[in-house]
Amino acid sequence: MNQHFTQHSSHRSPLTLASRRGVFKASLGSALATLLTSRSRGNEEASLVPAANDKSVILLWLEGGPFQTESFDPKVSTKENLAYRYKPTSTSVAGVQYSECLPELAKLAHHLAVIRSMVGEEGEHNLAQYHMQTGWRNTGPLQAPALGSIVAHELGTVPMLRANPDGLPTYVSINRQGYPAGHFGASFKPTIVSNPENPPENLNLPGGITNEIFDRRLQLLDAVEQGRSPTALSQFLASGRSGATGFMRSSQREAFDLKKESDADRDRYGRSRFGQGCLLARRLVSAGVRFVQVGSEGFDQHADHYPRQIDLFKQLDQGMSNLIIDLEQRGLLENTLVIAAGEFGRTPNFNGNKGRDHWFTGYSVAMAGGGFQGGSVYGAMSETGEEVKDNPVSVPDYFATLLHAVGINPEKEYTDDFDRPIKLVDEGQAIHELLS
Numbered sequence: 001m002n003q004h005f006t007q008h009s010s011h012r013s014p015l016t017l018a019s020r021r022g023v024f025k026a027s028l029g030s031a032l033a034t035l036l037t038s039r040s041r042g043n044e045e046a047s048l049v050p051a052a053n054d055k056s057v058i059l060l061w062l063e064g065g066p067f068q069t070e071s072f073d074p075k076v077s078t079k080e081n082l083a084y085r086y087k088p089t090s091t092s093v094a095g096v097q098y099s100e101c102l103p104e105l106a107k108l109a110h111h112l113a114v115i116r117s118m119v120g121e122e123g124e125h126n127l128a129q130y131h132m133q134t135g136w137r138n139t140g141p142l143q144a145p146a147l148g149s150i151v152a153h154e155l156g157t158v159p160m161l162r163a164n165p166d167g168l169p170t171y172v173s174i175n176r177q178g179y180p181a182g183h184f185g186a187s188f189k190p191t192i193v194s195n196p197e198n199p200p201e202n203l204n205l206p207g208g209i210t211n212e213i214f215d216r217r218l219q220l221l222d223a224v225e226q227g228r229s230p231t232a233l234s235q236f237l238a239s240g241r242s243g244a245t246g247f248m249r250s251s252q253r254e255a256f257d258l259k260k261e262s263d264a265d266r267d268r269y270g271r272s273r274f275g276q277g278c279l280l281a282r283r284l285v286s287a288g289v290r291f292v293q294v295g296s297e298g299f300d301q302h303a304d305h306y307p308r309q310i311d312l313f314k315q316l317d318q319g320m321s322n323l324i325i326d327l328e329q330r331g332l333l334e335n336t337l338v339i340a341a342g343e344f345g346r347t348p349n350f351n352g353n354k355g356r357d358h359w360f361t362g363y364s365v366a367m368a369g370g371g372f373q374g375g376s377v378y379g380a381m382s383e384t385g386e387e388v389k390d391n392p393v394s395v396p397d398y399f400a401t402l403l404h405a406v407g408i409n410p411e412k413e414y415t416d417d418f419d420r421p422i423k424l425v426d427e428g429q430a431i432h433e434l435l436s
Helices: 020-026 030-034 123-136 147-155 211-226 232-247 265-271 273-287 306-330 395-405
Strands: 057-061 089-090 097-099 112-119 173-174 190-194 291-297 337-340 365-367 376-378 388-390 414-415 421-422
Touching: 020 190, 057 147, 097 273, 112 190, 112 388, 112 395, 147 291, 147 395, 173 232, 173 273, 211 273, 265 273, 273 291, 273 306, 291 306, 306 337, 337 395, 365 395
Parallel strands: 057 291, 057 337, 112 376, 173 190, 173 291
Antiparallel strands: 089 097, 112 365, 337 365, 414 421
16 A cells, blocks of 8 residues: 555644634633533533543644654664664663654653554545544544543643632633534634734723723623523523633733743743743643643645754754653643644655655654653554554544543543434543553
8 A cells, every 4th residue: 555645735724813702702611511512421410520630731733744753763774765864862761762853852751651653544634633633533524522622621620739720711722723622612612822922812901991891891781681581692602701701800811921931931942933832831731721732833844854844843842841841840740741743744755855745654642741651652663664563553542542641531422412422532442551
């Protein structure tokens, strides 16, 4: 079977900016989930009770497909078309090597768990992204929720063991739009931060409107609605208004403001949008946000692979390594799962344009903290990186492992409006060897 995939449809979803209306939608409370979305199979009330743990998740989303051999699974080959420019380097774990492209992460390998034998089923960006983000293939009209929406739905806000989120959103996506909430509904879509340099828009009151005026207007609106018979729509709107107002007035809002960080710390993470996104993610989980996704673009290099992919790996190395260091120093790494993953990898061989094409039959993902066993490596590719040699891992297996790590049962079922059963993950088996 020819594993070289060259289709190149546009994989970048349109970026949705956080307007006042967007903040309203993204900050909806749990009422909408109760009224308009799926139900827990056999026990509707139980689905609304969040799990009592202090776990948070940061997904570093390497959109486009990072090359596995120049990151967490280095290879050496004498074949002309497989002559990898960047060589293996030693790590903090005896016998484990990463690519030279990740020197700082190599020093932190004792915190990292790496899967080197991921096997997907989709060679096109949109379909592969959906698969890696939801644990399901996109094969029908039913939309599955993405990982961020699942974590927000199942775990709710972070308990006060860490911080009081005080109105902050549960799920934030930085640099990118984020992925679908599926049958969980609009309440579990992310709040969008289109640029980590700028807090979400329209959180401040308009000019000339004081808190007193704002309160009077809210009281007037409440009085008007009290005279009407409650409907699903009115409860939906009231819940959304409550969530947006809580976000606007949150004492933790400054968590979104990178100006609170020193120039030295901002430089340490790197001044790229990805590096600053990693720093913002650290601020948000420290303040009690449950799930943060940080998007990195540009890994889809079908031509002139060098130097673009290498530049992006340098950003990953700088941002992710400092994120891990800071979380550990703050005592948060144990309860914060940091994931570095894209939708697939790249072909081991170059194409005619000195680029690499889509490759889903053997690529890598890396996790740190949050219930994973640091210093571990699972699965292996052949010496040239062209096929899985040991322990292939499917996308549902990977997804089930992530959910287990943060205390969510991947076999939990919901039912849609037609009473069809829907599992959180499509028949995945957790890899317990990777879990601490």
